[in-house]
Amino acid sequence: MSRTLLLILFIALISCDQTSSNERENSASDKVLELKYATGFAIEYFDGYKIVEVKRPYMNAKTSFKYILVSDESKVPTSLKNERIIQVPIKSIVCTSTTHIPLLDYLGETDKLIGFPTTDYISSEKMRARIDDGFVKDLGVDSDINLEELIALDPDMIMAYTIGGDYGQFNKMEQLGVPAILNAEYLEEHPLGRAEWLKFMAAFFDKETMADSVFNSIEERYNELLSLNKNTESKPTILSGVVYGDTWYMPGGKNYASTLMNDAGGDYLWASDSTSGFLELSFEAVYDKALDADYWIGVASFETLKAIEEADNRYSDFAAFKNKKVYTYNARKGAKGGSEFLELGYLRPDLILADLIKILYPNQLPEHELYFHKQLE
Incomplete structure (x- = not known):
């Protein structure tokens, strides 16, 4: 190979290396x-x-x-x-x-x-x-x-x-x-x-x-609200979800809904679970653990206590049902029936947290009116 060709190849290699170097830089x-x-x-x-x-x-x-x-x-x-x-x-x-x-x-x-x-x-x-x-x-x-x-x-x-x-x-x-x-x-x-x-x-x-x-x-x-009940010793217990078919679906312990309930100063009964999605439980398993829960928050599309009882009369055995401490998150709906909670809730967890604190501790946040949630009657 001639010296001229070797020189051309050498220059080409240097040029390629410099191009790669410049691109990396x-x-x-x-x-x-x-x-x-x-x-x-x-x-x-x-x-x-x-x-x-x-x-x-x-x-x-x-x-x-x-x-x-x-x-x-x-x-x-x-x-x-x-x-x-x-x-x-x-x-x-x-x-x-x-x-x-x-x-x-x-x-x-x-x-x-x-x-x-x-x-x-x-x-x-x-x-x-x-x-x-x-x-x-x-x-x-x-x-x-x-x-x-x-x-x-x-x-x-x-x-x-x-x-x-x-x-x-x-x-x-x-x-x-x-x-x-x-x-x-x-x-x-x-x-x-x-x-x-x-x-x-x-x-x-x-x-x-x-x-x-x-x-x-x-x-x-959100953090201002979080600090309100940080050191609360006696926390109200919470049940969530409803039955679809033969399965009771509720947030897992690592689910964001669980985090919100606990950040509000509540004791979500499945908080120790490691699931980030949703739990699939039998009615009996939930009945045994949550029969005496203080609050029932998140009841899907149910809009009245009567509708819940008509769906399954065993629901009426729960203490939260008897005491009328059952809450839906669908208080606000759009002009065509869309859920504002499902739309806006991801971006505004501070509004959800304020609602939950107001529910669990009625004397706190005196100026706050429930935004997404409402109590079923």
């Missing part, structure tokens, strides 16, 4: 988003782009998902060109869960929603006004979104979720040119962890500063 993050409670996502900031990672997109997920949010595409390293790239700030979005709606409202981006499956579920007054004015397209049932109408809308992205890891429908969307972003807020165990997903949504609108401000206000209020 350019890819060093300027900032990593510091999260206080949420564990399911991460955001790294770079010059001209940011990398958003959903660490656990669904229960028992073996892989994470990454999205490249671009404000200046020329700054994105070649190594990331094949990743899911989204130009930000986005100008339009389709959401698939009512829990996404308050995120838009609180960021001042209500007008960016252009499609949603079964819009009747939405309770937000601001969003219902847009729906009534024809600005939000009803895309059918969540599990079978009308892809033709979705493509016709041409949104910048769709914010989705999956319970069991089925990504098939989202693959179809992406093949048709609609980026599908997974939101896994529901997997967070701490109530403030779910609320902190506001920062996840904010990244797509370049509104991180606003998200910080809103979240800090919610966190501050």
Whole structure:
């Protein structure tokens, strides 16, 4: 091999190495988003782009998902060109869960929603006004979104979720040119962890500063309430859930609902359980443990004590039922019957906590009126 050819190869190798070195240097993050409670996502900031990672997109997920949010595409390293790239700030979005709606409202981006499956579920007054004015397209049932109408809308992205890891429908969307972003807020165990997903949504609108401000206000209020009953020795006992079929479903001990009840100064009878999802128990097992529970909070769609007793007369044996200390969280419903608790509750755990404290300790928070909850009669 000639000296000239060797020199050319040497220069080429040096050039490649310098290019790789420069790319590595350019890819060093300027900032990593510091999260206080949420564990399911991460955001790294770079010059001209940011990398958003959903660490656990669904229960028992073996892989994470990454999205490249671009404000200046020329700054994105070649190594990331094949990743899911989204130009930000986005100008339009389709959401698939009512829990996404308050995120838009609180960021001042209500007008960016252009499609949603079964819009009747939405309770937000601001969003219902847009729906009534024809600005939000009803895309059918969540599990079978009308892809033709979705493509016709041409949104910048769709914010989705999956319970069991089925990504098939989202693959179809992406093949048709609609980026599908997974939101896994529901997997967070701490109530403030779910609320902190506001920062996840904010990244797509370049509104991180606003998200910080809103979240800090919610966190501050939550912690103020938390301190009220921190040293309470005698705590009222709590039962939750109802029977579906032959199974009594109730929050596990690590479920965020359990955390809220205990943070309110209650003694949730299954708090020592290690389950983060929902327990599936027999009626008899619950009867034996919770017959004398002081309060029964969370009774699904039941709206009266009579309806509960008619469903199963054994319910009337519980002390909480006899003493009329049974509470539903569905006090507020949207214009079409959607649950405001199921929509807004993830973002506003401070409101839930205030309700629970008011229920368990009626003399506390004299100015607070129950927001999501009401006592059944």
